[in-house]
Amino acid sequence: MAKVELRNVYKSYGTTEIIHGVSMDIADGEFVVMVGPSGCGKSTLLRMIAGLEEISGGDIAIDGRVVNNLEPKDRDIAMVFQQYALYPHMSVHDNMAYGLKIRGLPKAEIETRVQRAAEILELSKLLGRRPRELSGGQRQRVAMGRAIVREPKVFLFDEPLSNLDAKLRVQMRAELQALHKRLGTTTVFVTHDQVEAMTLAQRMMVMNAGHAEQIGAPLEVYGRPASTFVAGFIGSPPMNLIPGTLAEGGAVLLADAGARVGLPAALPKFDGRKLLLGVRPEHLEPCDEAAALLVPDVDFIELLGSDVLVYGHLGADRKGARVAARLHGSMAASDGHLALRFTPKHMHLFDAETGKRIEIE
Amino acid sequence: MVEHRPLLKFVSHAVLILGAIIVAFPLYVTFVASTLSLEEILTVPMPLLPGNRFFENYAQVLTAGTTTGSHAAVGSMLFNSMVMALVVPLGKISISIISAFAIVYFRFPMRNFFFWMIFVTLMLPVEVRIIPTFKVIADLGLLNTYAGLTLPLIASATATFLFRQFFMTIPDELAEAARMDGAGPMRFFFDVVLPLSKTTMAALFVIQFIYGWNQYLWPLLVTSEESMYTTVIGIKRMIVGSDAANEWNLVMATAVLAMLPPALVVVLMQRWFVKGLVDTEK
């Protein structure tokens, strides 16, 4: 087990730079998730840690040792691939044993490790099978087994759950967490799925266009998103972001198409500033017209059973910002309007130019 | 098929049976002739049912050849043909698979240049460079040797392409997984690439076995000694004069021997054969 340090890591192909200086210290035994939309550079970053991509600038250190110029096999890491990358002509047993054989471990030691991993992953009965005779979930486990037997300092996961169906994904998430609890190995996990990131991560790095937009614990990222990008990426449906200018002593946001959104508490120091007001759909609640801070016109409604999702628009002729609200139980909408309010602690402000978070206090 | 039309079905079978008879007729006559005495063949029309000289004819050609034409025994010719039929495909597969591996899995200066060099050989069949290739073999002192018979036929752009094409379908992640497992390039080649290429190799082997066995022009040029004749050349050398002057029963016995090994390969390994044929041309 070991810590992993990324120090101002750059990656470029020819003249195109695709990772623009990312830094993060991953503690010993920590489970870190790198999350972002496709093409944000998260997989490239993981592959740089693995040694499958060259590092164009900065340093990557594992267990205090800079590994920039080490071959993957010398970095003491193991990786689980998106398509599992099982050797199709080898049995489950041989797939797991292959790396150990190459390292020249004694036969008995290889057997012990393979058997133990198979037990942990409930693969003992399948050791003689070929990968094509396994289900998706079983293949996934073999890929994990291949990583486990190596007893590496770091586990790397490259979107390992994206090929599974929804139900299996939930189950594998639980198994991954149990496994991490049991082995305590430092883990870096890459995914584009924010739910996976929220549920698995002890800390997460939200990436966008080759930058680390925010690094923090899941609830911290959810509760205090560092930018409009993070606010829009984490949470479903995404946070409502309403652009406008603060007016009337910082008590009202004048939004597009003549819409007015009231603030639950006036912010005189930001009066006249152009910014984006952010409120999560789950933090909007229905209220009397009189107490309403915003009154969108309703476009359509989705009934989820426990909740109701309401989608609407602000402003005249529905030309203003889009608003979504997640309401509990039934909702009272009259004439296609919905009166909504929110509390000061659920209000987020972002700079209109940079998209960065504006601290209210 | 879509609808039930007895007449159409009847016509289909009739056409196929007629085609099969025409295709098989020369083969059948060859076999019959190989079991007859020379006198029986020379009666017009020759009998169309097998005679009783099967063992005599085959024993004669295998050990002693013909009396009027070439005296070389077909036994040693079969051996020479077998050498060609095995060395050509094995050599071709070996050098093509490693060069394709280098071109697909490495980046190195001149890589594209080498690739195009191999590619261009597609445009230079043996037939268009008969004289100079013969001269090269003569200069190297390889006339009447197995090396001279086989080496020039071993280079093949199609085999290299076929392997390259197959390697491109092996997922990148597999090579990455092997790297993570600590396998170097040659270890990856032997442990992963080679086992996965089995089907491609089998298909190529079948096609190239037939190609090697049936070579004609090249052995004709580089062999002048009877001991180096291949079976196909041997048959040609047995035919010395007009119609009736040849020992057709012995020629046909040799022809049957010349056809049997590749025919067995085609029929018994039909699946690989068809795959090899269709794949090499893609």
Next chain:
Amino acid sequence: MAMEKRVVFRSAWLPYALVAPQLAITIVFFFWPAAQAVWFSFQLQDAFGMHSEFVGLENFAALFRDPHYLQSFKTTAVFSLLVAGCGISLSLLLATMADRVIRGALAYKTILIWPYAVAAAVAGVLWSFLFAPSIGIVTYVLKGFGVDWNWIIKGDQAMLLVVIASVWKQISYNFLFFLAGLQAIPKTLIEAAAIDGAGPARRFWTIVLPLLSPTAFFLLVVNIVYAFFDTFGVIDATTQGGPAQATQILVYKVYHDGVKSADIGGSSAQSVILMVLVIGLTAIQFRYIERKVQY
């Protein structure tokens, strides 16, 4: 070559060692002889190979003045068109029928692929035996129909014989490709046409044949290349270009002039012309492959 591997191994010497055997053989047995063929084609050698002098394009000029060579071009054209035409239409007929039947399909297929295993020279021997002027069984039958068959002295009959032997040998190959092409046509398409009221013949002309046209075009090129080069064995084992050069195709003439008459310059010039023809044919084939990739 758009596709590239994402992962590569690194080594300063290994890739060179891996391509070395193939390159060595390619250079020694392909490039060096081809270059020599070009070089020889500009030279005039005496019959003993003792002296040679540079004559520029004289060898080529002599070729195109030579009525035999021009005749050989014509012969090759007639021969390859007959081989390709007959071979393709016969195998298309057989493949279409084989695609219809279920019972006995494997047996038909097994018999029809046999000729592929037979060497061209052996095929020549078999057919020349069947058609032998005095003892051939087919000759005997033809005589019954009043046909006087003697390909040893009649040029057109000699041509017919080498065409028959060549087509017979190539029929397996064409058949297998057509069958594969037919089986690749989605059955639902045929069924849809049947529901639209198209009978079997109409379906064949309007649906099956257009969908098979890429295969047919590919086979046309392959068959022409086959007739140009691979039929050498057929001709050498039967007519040897005769009678009176009636079956002397270009490849056979290269061999005849170079090996039998030892006219190195003239033969090399013919080789160079052949190379240009192959390059043309390969280019056509390659364009076809590229087009197929786009589908």
